[in-house]
Amino acid sequence: xxRRRHSDDSDGGQAHKRRRTSEPIEIEDRLExxxxxxxxxxxxxxxxxxxxxxxxxxxxLPNYKNKILRILCxxxxxxxxxxxxYTTLVGLLNARNYNFGGEFVEAxxxxxxxxxxxxxxxxxxxxxxxxxxxxxxxxxxAPSMVAMFENFVSVTQEEDVPQVRSDWFVYVVxxxxxxxxxxxxxxxxxxxxRLLSQVEGYLKRRLKTHVxxxxxxTAEKPxxxxxYLDCLWAQIQKLKxxxxxxxxxxxxxxxxxxxxCEALQHNLPPFTPPGHMPDAQYPMPQVVFRxxxxxxxxxxxxxxxxxxxxxxxxxxxxxxxxxxxxxxRKTCAAQLLSYPxxxxxxxxxxxxxxxxxxLFQLPCPxxxxxxxxxxxIELCKLQPGSLPQVLAQATEMLYMRLDxxxxxxxxxxxxxxxxxxxxxxxxxxxxxxxDCLAVDLDxxxxxxxxxxxxxxxxxxxxQRMVDIVPATFSALVPAEPIFIYKYADESASxxxxxxxxxxxxxxxxxxxxxxxxxxxLKDVPNPNQEDDDDEGESFNPLKIDVFLQTLLHLAAxxxxxxxxxxxxxxxxxxxxxxxxxxxxHMLKVVYEAWRNHPQMIAVLVDKLIRTQVxxxxxxxxxxxxxxxAHEFTRLFTWEILHxxxxxxxxxxxxxxxxxxxxxxxxxxxxxxKKDSGDDEEMDKNSEDEEGQLEEQIERLQEKVESAQSEQKxxxxxxxxxxxxxxxxxxxRCETGSVDVSTPWYKNCIDRLQQIFxxxxxxxxxxxxxxxITALLR
Amino acid sequence: xxxxxxxxxxxxxxxxxxxxxxxxxxxxxxxxxLLKQRHTAIIIPPMCNLxxxxxxxxxxxxxxxxGLDKVKKTACGFCFVEYYTxxxxxxxxxxxxxxxxxxxxxxxxxxxxxxxxxxxxRGKSGGQVTFLLDRRSLS
Numbered sequence: 001x002x003r004r005r006h007s008d009d010s011d012g013g014q015a016h017k018r019r020r021t022s023e024p025i026e027i028e029d030r031l032e033x034x035x036x037x038x039x040x041x042x043x044x045x046x047x048x049x050x051x052x053x054x055x056x057x058x059x060x061l062p063n064y065k066n067k068i069l070r071i072l073c074x075x076x077x078x079x080x081x082x083x084x085x086y087t088t089l090v091g092l093l094n095a096r097n098y099n100f101g102g103e104f105v106e107a108x109x110x111x112x113x114x115x116x117x118x119x120x121x122x123x124x125x126x127x128x129x130x131x132x133x134x135x136x137x138x139x140x141x142a143p144s145m146v147a148m149f150e151n152f153v154s155v156t157q158e159e160d161v162p163q164v165r166s167d168w169f170v171y172v173v174x175x176x177x178x179x180x181x182x183x184x185x186x187x188x189x190x191x192x193x194r195l196l197s198q199v200e201g202y203l204k205r206r207l208k209t210h211v212x213x214x215x216x217x218t219a220e221k222p223x224x225x226x227x228y229l230d231c232l233w234a235q236i237q238k239l240k241x242x243x244x245x246x247x248x249x250x251x252x253x254x255x256x257x258x259x260x261c262e263a264l265q266h267n268l269p270p271f272t273p274p275g276h277m278p279d280a281q282y283p284m285p286q287v288v289f290r291x292x293x294x295x296x297x298x299x300x301x302x303x304x305x306x307x308x309x310x311x312x313x314x315x316x317x318x319x320x321x322x323x324x325x326x327x328x329r330k331t332c333a334a335q336l337l338s339y340p341x342x343x344x345x346x347x348x349x350x351x352x353x354x355x356x357x358x359l360f361q362l363p364c365p366x367x368x369x370x371x372x373x374x375x376x377i378e379l380c381k382l383q384p385g386s387l388p389q390v391l392a393q394a395t396e397m398l399y400m401r402l403d404x405x406x407x408x409x410x411x412x413x414x415x416x417x418x419x420x421x422x423x424x425x426x427x428x429x430x431x432x433x434x435d436c437l438a439v440d441l442d443x444x445x446x447x448x449x450x451x452x453x454x455x456x457x458x459x460x461x462x463q464r465m466v467d468i469v470p471a472t473f474s475a476l477v478p479a480e481p482i483f484i485y486k487y488a489d490e491s492a493s494x495x496x497x498x499x500x501x502x503x504x505x506x507x508x509x510x511x512x513x514x515x516x517x518x519x520x521l522k523d524v525p526n527p528n529q530e531d532d533d534d535e536g537e538s539f540n541p542l543k544i545d546v547f548l549q550t551l552l553h554l555a556a557x558x559x560x561x562x563x564x565x566x567x568x569x570x571x572x573x574x575x576x577x578x579x580x581x582x583x584x585h586m587l588k589v590v591y592e593a594w595r596n597h598p599q600m601i602a603v604l605v606d607k608l609i610r611t612q613v614x615x616x617x618x619x620x621x622x623x624x625x626x627x628x629a630h631e632f633t634r635l636f637t638w639e640i641l642h643x644x645x646x647x648x649x650x651x652x653x654x655x656x657x658x659x660x661x662x663x664x665x666x667x668x669x670x671x672x673k674k675d676s677g678d679d680e681e682m683d684k685n686s687e688d689e690e691g692q693l694e695e696q697i698e699r700l701q702e703k704v705e706s707a708q709s710e711q712k713x714x715x716x717x718x719x720x721x722x723x724x725x726x727x728x729x730x731x732r733c734e735t736g737s738v739d740v741s742t743p744w745y746k747n748c749i750d751r752l753q754q755i756f757x758x759x760x761x762x763x764x765x766x767x768x769x770x771x772i773t774a775l776l777r
Numbered sequence: 778x779x780x781x782x783x784x785x786x787x788x789x790x791x792x793x794x795x796x797x798x799x800x801x802x803x804x805x806x807x808x809x810x811l812l813k814q815r816h817t818a819i820i821i822p823p824m825c826n827l828x829x830x831x832x833x834x835x836x837x838x839x840x841x842x843x844g845l846d847k848v849k850k851t852a853c854g855f856c857f858v859e860y861y862t863x864x865x866x867x868x869x870x871x872x873x874x875x876x877x878x879x880x881x882x883x884x885x886x887x888x889x890x891x892x893x894x895x896x897x898x899r900g901k902s903g904g905q906v907t908f909l910l911d912r913r914s915l916s
Contacts, residue, residue, distance in 0.1 A: 327787070327790065327791075327871055328787055328788065328789060328790060328871075329790075329871070329872070331787065368835065368868055368872065369834070370834040370835055370868070370872045371868075371871070371872055373834075373872070373876075374871075374872045374875075374876060415834075419834065422877065422878070423876055423877045425880060458827075458830040459827065459831065459878065459879070460827075460879065557823060558823030558825050558826055559823070559825050559826050559841070560841060560842075560843065563840070599826070599830065603829065606837075
């Protein structure tokens with residue numbers, strides 16, 4: 001008994017001590033959790049939760065004011081979909097503690113300056129929107145908000161700045177008006193009218209050459225693909241006409257009006273927009289993606305029109321939810337489906353439209369493609385009775401409009417649809433698409449089905465593809481992905497390479513050394529050479545053919561087998577492809593052997609580049625060669641080319657990074673030397689180190705220059721090839737008096753555009769490419 | 778200046794699950810392990826081809842090592858997938874884990890690092906240790 005008491009005491013004492021030292025951290029975590037999760041999983045109303053939280057925070061202000069300020073600033077920046085919840089909270093705190101309100105506003109202004117300095121323009125929008133909604137909560141005086149907006153709009157008067165800069169400032173102002181337009185108009189209608197007319201003038205004179213390059217469809221029907229500022233302007237105009245009555249936004253502060261209107265307001269300090277810096281990265285312009293209207297959701301709540309401000313707010317909030325929760329698909333799906341006010345809108349349609357809008361966004365989706373696939377699967381799981389139907393409807397609509405869809409977007413649709421189907425036993429009503437069988441196979445619809453089946457086969461097997469489609473679709477089913485061995489049997493015995501192929505094959509099977517195999521290969525006759533010309537080292541296409549065909553045949557069983565084979569005989573492969581012609585021919589042989597298995601071609605080419613058997617320019621030249629012209633519109637061709645470009649870009653970035661790191665190291669070394677004082681031995685050691693670093697930097701500098709030159713050359717090759725192809729096509733059409741706009745031509749222009757978008761353009765380049773693309777269309 | 782909100786930025790899909798390789802002491806983060814059920818024999822392409830296609834959706838795959846039955850030396854339902862970057866592996870944990878491949882649910886988990894010998898299943902009969910599969914109830 002005494003023992004127990006003793007241990008109790010010691011435990012109790014220690015526990016008490018432990019509790020005391022960890023308390024502040026625990027409390028800070030608790031504060032964070034309380035604030036971030038306010039209203040979640042509660043049986044009481046949001047308003048009473050906010051009231052309770054305001055009381056708790058007010059009590060904690062004396063000890064934890066800075067922490068609370070930081071948390072609130074962070075939610076303003078990171079949880080824009082809960083904007084009005086937190087502005088209400090700040091309003092309640094301001095009503096109870098005027099000084100705190102003032103400090104919060106100051107902290108927000110500081111944060112706004114930081115985000116602008118760090119090119120975080122999207123987050124800056126959320127911050128300004130938060131400030132503007134604080135007007136509704138009586139924290140900020142309306143006239144000072146109007147003054148800030150006036151300063152923003154005055155950026156449109158600046159000269160010699162990129163259009164995307166003034167675009168952003170106009171966008172910020174317009175995008176706040178759904179929340180605060182009413183209040184600002186009630187207090188300062190003259191100033192607001194002047195502001196809006198300035199905006200109108202700007203919107204009329206700004207360039208919109210980027211629009212065609214960003215539209216998912218070229219057709220204006222059934223839904224116009226509007227430029228984002230034009231659409232937002234139309235929505236604000238309509239809102240103004242409706243006398244700023246906005247009914248969708250959830251406004252908890254209305255319930256607290258009696259408390260809040262007693263509060264004293266703060267004035268925003270005068271805010272001058274930071275000047276334009278050359279390295280500023282303003283957001284790129286966008287086109288609004290629309291695929292549904294109220295006629296598509298005939299039952300249930302009506303879908304808000306394309307120019308209604310409700311549409312804008314809903315889409316903004318859904319985009320924000322995805323931005324916050326994309327890493328956790330279950331949470332993301334749950335958050336999307338529990339959107340406040342969901343009972344008044346056809347939520348499933350909005351969700352599907354927003355997700356496809358992101359997936360098809362040009363130049364790139366905001367998140368990884370595969371995220372959208374798994375998110376949609378998750379949504380189907382959570383709403384099995386309704387969402388799959390909307391998704392099927394959407395898929396059907398997308399199929400119907402393939403003729404005018406940008407090829408880049410069609411690629412993404414193919415990848416999404418095949419991956420999606422593979423999670424649902426490939427069940428689909430293929431018969432509904434039998435119209436695609438009635439047109440040429442190179443038209444968009446049959447092409448789409450063909451590519452979907454090919455991608456689906458990669459996640460399944462050939463016979464499955466045969467089984468899942470009606471027999472009438474057999475022309476669209478991919479070929480069985482089997483190796484085509486030139487030297488397979490006796491019937492090939494007349495081929496010049498046949499005898500050596502047998503010898504080499506046996507040598508490989510008997511684990512002969514590389515030298516032995518090279519010796520065997522010397523016996524392969526060279527069709528390019530005269531009989532008495534004894535230059536054994538020159539390019540011999542037949543040698544490459546015999547060795548590679550035989551090797552790949554032996555390793556055809558799987559990717560792993562083929563990769564091992566390439567690795568094992570790397571030396572031989574390098575010897576055979578010493579010249580540019582050799583590299584080109586190697587790729588040709590790979591294609592000929594595996595032309596029924598594009599997936600295998602892609603992975604082999606990837607390995608050949610990574611092991612430096614072929615270079616990127618060789619791959620580009622091969623894909624654009626006459627031999628590959630019949631595959632020019634196949635998806636796998638472009639996947640290989642894009643993958644090649646990406647490898648090149650990553651390679652350059654990697655070496656640039658190494659160079660930067662070495663330079664940093666040298667700088668640190670030199671600082672150390674300055675601080676170390678007069679130590680002879682240390683001086684000598686550091687001199688040696690410096691010398692080594694300088695040598696390393698010189699080597700890396702050379703490496704960077706050579707890599708950049710290779711990169712530039714790759715793009716030059718690609719653009720030159722495009723010019724040649726397009727010129728040939730235009731000449732052919734002219735002489736034949738045929739219409740230029742064939743499916744091939746459209747495909748080619750879209751592909752050219754896609755390459756433009758991979759060069760990592762600055763804004764000036766981007767608009768230049770837009771002009772070229774517009775000319776070509 | 779603003780605080781990073783731990784309560785907000787949840788990324789639980791990339792957390793290490795309860796399975797720990799009992800033979801390994803340290804951890805490297807470039808790899809994952811794919812666990813699958815035993816499959817009945819049908820004509821299917823090599824597992825590594827399917828796995829390559831699926832896992833390439835989250836990034837460039839460096840290599841795939843198929844788990845083998847120690848005795849029969851045939852594929853027995855798991856493999857190691859190695860990426861060039863950790864970020865790509867994290868995407869696989871977020872977006873490949875829990876989806877279907879060849880109509881079976883894929884389960885992925887971080888792996889400590891592939892070493893020769895670890896590709897063999899360690900069940901008494903040489904097959905995959907079944908208790909791992911029991912712990913992962915399929916959704």
